[in-house]
Amino acid sequence: MELSNGVKKVVVFDYGFGNVRSAERALARAGADVEITRDFDRAMNADGLLVPGVGAFAACMQGLKEARGDWIVERRLAGGRPVMGICVGMQILFARGIEHGVETEGMGEWPGSVEPLQADIVPHMGWNTVDVAAGSELFAGLDADARFYFVHSYAVHDWTLETGNPLMTAPLVTWSTHGKPFVAAVENGALWATQFHPEKSGDAGAQLLTNWIGTL
Structure with a gap:
């Protein structure tokens, strides 16, 4: 759905659990034509689909299913169409997600459990650096000491997905640390995601979104 002027169309999926307006503004500043919607066809046909998320894992997962967002994400990825998740939209x-001892099934695009942060101070709220994966496109052009804005009490502490096929590119996993190291971002083919909020991360976040849009 690239527009005639070369601008890429990005849909921010509105399922009731994300900072859709701040994401819309940040993507527009990064050069995309942005629409907030849960319309099935528009979400399927956009150049990029952004799935935000705030709040509890279980509630976000339920809201996504009720809006058929899980099916949309799966269908887009099956066709190699880019999807990006942010915060709980990544989780x-x-x-699975484990909150207050209750386990909720996630989308299962990646193995692993979202569990409580293992740190003295929770939630993790504020700016932090990341350990960028070698070869990352998402963080291209950013300094090693770039900081991003995090607000979360849960994270993935163990990454288990590898590829034994030499013809397949292994996912690129970027880490950060709050107490124990946790997954801060993943680049896996058409599916990218960040635990932090690029839309709230100033110039560094703007560069990151520009990088994503540039791959659409």
């Missing part, structure tokens, strides 16, 4: 891409 629900994993196999």
